[in-house]
Amino acid sequence: MTAVNPKARRAGAAVSGLDVAKIRQDFPILGQTVHGKPLVYLDNAATSQKPQAVIDTLVRYYTTENANIHRGVHALSQMATEEYEGVRTKVRQLLNAAEDREIIFVRGTTEAINLVAQAYGRQNIGPEDEIVISAMEHHSNIVPWQMLCQERGARLRVAPCNDAGELLLDDYQRLLGPRTKLVSMVHVSNALGTINPAKQIVELAHRWGAPVLLDGAQAAPHMSIDVQALGCDFYAFSGHKLYGPTGIGILYGRAALLEAMPPYQGGGDMIRSVTYEKTLYNTLPYKFEAGTPHIAGVIGLGAAIDYVNAIGLDRIAAYEEELRQYGTKCLSTISGLRLVGTAKEKAGILSFVMEQAHPHDIGTILDAEGIAIRTGHHCAQPLMERLGVAATARASLSFYNTREEIDALVKGIDRVIEVFS
Ligand code: 7TS
Numbered sequence: 001m002t003a004v005n006p007k008a009r010r011a012g013a014a015v016s017g018l019d020v021a022k023i024r025q026d027f028p029i030l031g032q033t034v035h036g037k038p039l040v041y042l043d044n045a046a047t048s049q050k051p052q053a054v055i056d057t058l059v060r061y062y063t064t065e066n067a068n069i070h071r072g073v074h075a076l077s078q079m080a081t082e083e084y085e086g087v088r089t090k091v092r093q094l095l096n097a098a099e100d101r102e103i104i105f106v107r108g109t110t111e112a113i114n115l116v117a118q119a120y121g122r123q124n125i126g127p128e129d130e131i132v133i134s135a136m137e138h139h140s141n142i143v144p145w146q147m148l149c150q151e152r153g154a155r156l157r158v159a160p161c162n163d164a165g166e167l168l169l170d171d172y173q174r175l176l177g178p179r180t181k182l183v184s185m186v187h188v189s190n191a192l193g194t195i196n197p198a199k200q201i202v203e204l205a206h207r208w209g210a211p212v213l214l215d216g217a218q219a220a221p222h223m224s225i226d227v228q229a230l231g232c233d234f235y236a237f238s239g240h241k242l243y244g245p246t247g248i249g250i251l252y253g254r255a256a257l258l259e260a261m262p263p264y265q266g267g268g269d270m271i272r273s274v275t276y277e278k279t280l281y282n283t284l285p286y287k288f289e290a291g292t293p294h295i296a297g298v299i300g301l302g303a304a305i306d307y308v309n310a311i312g313l314d315r316i317a318a319y320e321e322e323l324r325q326y327g328t329k330c331l332s333t334i335s336g337l338r339l340v341g342t343a344k345e346k347a348g349i350l351s352f353v354m355e356q357a358h359p360h361d362i363g364t365i366l367d368a369e370g371i372a373i374r375t376g377h378h379c380a381q382p383l384m385e386r387l388g389v390a391a392t393a394r395a396s397l398s399f400y401n402t403r404e405e406i407d408a409l410v411k412g413i414d415r416v417i418e419v420f421s
Contacts (some may be wrong), residue, residue: 016319018311024400026051026307037370040405040412045190045218045349045396046374047240050304054244057303061296069295070269070286084295087302088285094305095235096226097252101284104258105293108249109217110140112236113184115251115288116213117144119261120234121182127153129181132172132205134196135161135386136189139379141215145184154181161386165192165341173204180210187219191378191394192341193324193349195219202231211257217241220250221398222320222347224313227252239297244304248297251288258284265290316399320348323397327406334413340392348397351378354413356420359393365419366393369412 024030027049032039041049061083067076069084091103106112125131131145135158142156149156157180159172167185176183183205188195202212211233216225220237227235234257239248253261263270263281267290272280281287308316327350331337336355354362363375373395377384384390395409 016315016322018315018319018399020319020400020402023311024402026053027400028052028055030400034370034372035368040369040371040408042395042397042401042405042409043372043374044221044398044401045241045378045394047246048221048243048398049400050243050245051307053307054300054303058245058296058300061299066296068292080295080299083302084293084298087298087305090302090305091250091252094220094225094309095250095252096228098228099255102252102255102258104251104253104285104288105298106236106249106251106288107247107294108238108240109138109215109236110238110249112234112249112251113140113213113215114144115264116184116234116236116253117148119264119288120211120257121145121148122152123260123262125149125152125154125181128179129154130157130175130177130179131155132157132159132175132180132183132185132210134159134167134172134185136165136167136192136194136196136380136383137184137186138190138215138217139381141184141186142382155179158382159185161194161383163387164343165189165194165383165387166343166345167194167196167201169197169200169204172201176204176208176210178208180205180208182213183210184213184215186215186217188216188222188347188349189341189380189383190218190349190396191380191383191392192343192351193218193346193396194341194343195345195347197345198230198232206231211254218347218349221308222313223317233257239301239304242301242304243307244301245294245297248294248301255284258288263287263290267291269293311399319399320397323401323403323406324348324350326403327395327397327409330406330410331413334410334417336417337413340387340389350395350397351392352394353389353392354416357416359391361420362393362413362416365416366409366412369408369415371409371412373409 069081213234216237221242235252240246270290359375
C-alpha cells in the first residue's frame, strides 16, 4: 500500500472546527454499503447527497401542504405560495442580491444559461458581435452560446488557460473590445477545481460595457457568494449540487437587465393579461417562471440553504480546503499518478490520470471498493483536448467527506495499481 505521508496529515489538521462525524449522521445515504463496502461518496461535483432535513421537508410538503401556487384562495395554496416565495428571499440572502425579484427559479444551471442566451442574447447580440467564454467551460456554458452565435451570426471567443488550468488574464483582456457583447465564465471549474478571479473578470468586461454571467454551479455549494461584491450581471447555480433536490436551480439577474429582457417561455403565471391580439407580461420575477414550477424543489432547496447556513459557508470552505490539501498531498505520493488541474486557487476537486490505467478502469475498480468518483471528460471536452487528456478520474469533495475517505481512495488506487501491474 502507498504510505500516506504523516506530514500531510498534520498539514491538514482541522482548523474549521466542523463536527463531521455529527454532520454525516444528517445524511442517511452515507451510512450505506455499496458492493459490501462502506460507501465513500466522492462525486459531489456531479451531485451532492441530501441531508435528512431536505428529505423531511419534501415529505412534509407533499404530505401536508401540496397545492399549486399564486392562484388559489384556499389555505394550502396560500401556504405553499408563502413558502415558495420565502425561499426566494433565502436565495437572495445567500447570494446577497439586492432584490427578491432578481432571483428566478429555473431547472438548473443549464436552464439558467439557456434563458440568458435566448432572452438576453437574441435581443442584444447580432452579426459580428462577440461572446467571450473561457477554455474551462462545462458544455452547458459553451453550447447555448454556440447556438446563439449560429442564429445571430455572432462569434464565440475563448480565453485560454495555462497547463495548470488557470485563466490567462492578459489574453482574456486582449480578447475584450467593442464587439464584446457578453462574457460568460465558470466561477469554479468542475473538471479542474480552478477558482477563477471572478471579480477581475467582471471588472475587465465592464470596461467594455459587456455584461457578465458567472456559472456558479461548482462555487455556490462551496463558498460564500456575494453577487454585488462580484459585480456580475447574471449568476447561475443548481440546487442539486447545494444539497437540495434535482430539477431546481437559480438564475440571478440584475433587475434592470431582466426588466429589459423578453420572456424565455410563454404560458401561465408569466402574464398579466391575455387576449388573442396581445399579451401583457407579468412583472419580475414571474415573467420568467412560466407554468407550474417545481414547487417542492424550491421548498426543498430552502431547507438545503437553511442547512448549509447553519454550518456556515465560510467554515465549509475552510474544511473543504483542508481536505483538498490533504488529498492533494496523499495523491501526489502515488507514483504514476498525475493531478490534472493544479491552479493556485482551487476548490475541492481532485482530477487525475494514471500511467497504469485508463480513468474508466480506475472508476470501475474504485466502485468495487465502494468508492464513487466520476470518470470521463466531465462535460468539458474542449478543456480535455487543451490539456492533452482524453479523460480524467475525478474525486470531488464535500464537507461531509473525511480524511479516512481520502485514505480509502488512496487504498483503492493502490488496488488499481495492483490489478494493472
Ligand atoms: N456548469 C458547471 C460548472 C457544472 O459543473 C455543471 C454540472 C453544470 C454547469 C450543469 O449543471 P446542471 O445542474 O444544469 O446539469 N456539472 C456536472 C459534473 O461535473 N458532473 O456531472 C455534472
